[in-house]
Amino acid sequence: MKRAFKYILGAVLVLAGMTMLFGREFIARRAFESALDRNVGVDQSAKLGDGLHAYVCGSGSPMPDETRAGPCIAVLAGNQAFIFDSGSGSVRKLMRMGFPIQKLQAEFLTHLHSDHIDGLGEALLQAWVGGHRNTPLPVYGPPGTDKVVAGFNEAYAVDSGYRVAHHGPKVVQPSGFGGTAQIIALAEGVNSQVVYDKDGVRITVILVDHGPIKPAYGYRIDYKGRSIAISGDTVYSANFVAAAKGADVMFHEAMNKDMVAALGAKLAERGQTNNAQIMHDIQNYHSSTEDAARAAKEAGVSTLVLYHLVPPLPSKLIEPMFLRNAPWLFSGTLLVGKDGMIVSLPAGGKAVKVSSAW
Numbered sequence: 439m440k441r442a443f444k445y446i447l448g449a450v451l452v453l454a455g456m457t458m459l460f461g462r463e464f465i466a467r468r469a470f471e472s473a474l475d476r477n478v479g480v481d482q483s484a485k486l487g488d489g490l491h492a493y494v495c496g497s498g499s500p501m502p503d504e505t506r507a508g509p510c511i512a513v514l515a516g517n518q519a520f521i522f523d524s525g526s527g528s529v530r531k532l533m534r535m536g537f538p539i540q541k542l543q544a545e546f547l548t549h550l551h552s553d554h555i556d557g558l559g560e561a562l563l564q565a566w567v568g569g570h571r572n573t574p575l576p577v578y579g580p581p582g583t584d585k586v587v588a589g590f591n592e593a594y595a596v597d598s599g600y601r602v603a604h605h606g607p608k609v610v611q612p613s614g615f616g617g618t619a620q621i622i623a624l625a626e627g628v629n630s631q632v633v634y635d636k637d638g639v640r641i642t643v644i645l646v647d648h649g650p651i652k653p654a655y656g657y658r659i660d661y662k663g664r665s666i667a668i669s670g671d672t673v674y675s676a677n678f679v680a681a682a683k684g685a686d687v688m689f690h691e692a693m694n695k696d697m698v699a700a701l702g703a704k705l706a707e708r709g710q711t712n713n714a715q716i717m718h719d720i721q722n723y724h725s726s727t728e729d730a731a732r733a734a735k736e737a738g739v740s741t742l743v744l745y746h747l748v749p750p751l752p753s754k755l756i757e758p759m760f761l762r763n764a765p766w767l768f769s770g771t772l773l774v775g776k777d778g779m780i781v782s783l784p785a786g787g788k789a790v791k792v793s794s795a796w
């Protein structure tokens with residue numbers, strides 16, 4: 439009797455083990471199939487509706503940050519899409535967010551600091567292969583953009599040969615490879631100028647102040663009565679405020695200089711004098727959180743999204759320290775940018791909706 443009980447118990451355990459094993463595989467398979475159904479080949483942007491939509495594809499800076507890619511804001515305006523800067527890791531975030539790369543019209547660079555162009559090669563490749571382009575992507579930016587674009591084209595030339603040979607020229611059209619530089623050079627005394635105007639989308643370049651890096655640009659995007667202004671890298675800029683007047687949403691770079699100074703002091707204390715010097719130097723060509731709040735207040739925007747955050751903010755707990763007095767200087771909606779954030783401005787209204795792709 440005892441032996442029979444042992445056999446029965448053994449059989450039950452084996453059965454339970456097999457059910458667990460195969461049951462888990464069954465559940466995993468169902469989850470995978472459901473994810474395929476919901477995501478693959480589906481235009482995730484279709485549900486956003488007509489309007490202006492900003493994708494925060496990189497809210498970080500050159501400093502290492504596991505949650506924030508390098509600077510990148512992408513904008514969908516009706517049927518036309520644009521990317522403003524492609525920092526390191528931002529293209530992967532953008533594609534993960536369901537950005538409609540096939541609608542991409544152009545890339546706009548604010549300036550040519552490495553943290554704003556590190557991901558440009560990846561952006562050009564995605565635009566070509568994922569976006570099925572048959573002409574190179576126009577890349578707008580300050581003088582020097584031609585050199586940067588030519589460099590990326592050259593660096594990816596060998597890879598482009600592999601892809602055309604492997605998939606065939608119908609699938610990846612050789613004529614769509616890479617980018618073409620569109621240099622923006624403002625005449626002396628001109629602080630802003632329309633550089634793109636097509637099918638209801640108007641993009642204005644704005645001269646900002648990131649000296650000694652000259653010129654450096656911000657941008658304003660207008661579509662169906664809604665508008666977004668993007669600062670790029672700058673100290674408080676009266677030009678930017680003037681050009682951003684009446685916009686709905688402002689994306690502004692932000693640095694907490696006390697925290698950067700503390701980083702520098704700690705590095706110096708530990709004998710890392712070169713890195714300490716860099717922490718000192720970067721403070722004079724960026725905006726404090728209060729500068730950003732002041733710009734938003736003076737431009738009269740309803741929403742301010744901080745991005746290009748320095749230093750990195752690994753926890754939400756640090757945000758009040760990072761923001762300092764900014765929440766008291768700007769009475770509108772103040773948001774600390776996060777990768778995956780989508781800020782939507784539906785056409786024909788005043789609403790600003792904020793959601794997350796994950």
Ligand SMILES: [Zn+2]
Nearest residue numbers: 549551648671
């Ligand atoms: Zn910069």
Ligand SMILES: [Zn+2]
Nearest residue numbers: 551553554671
């Ligand atoms: Zn930067």
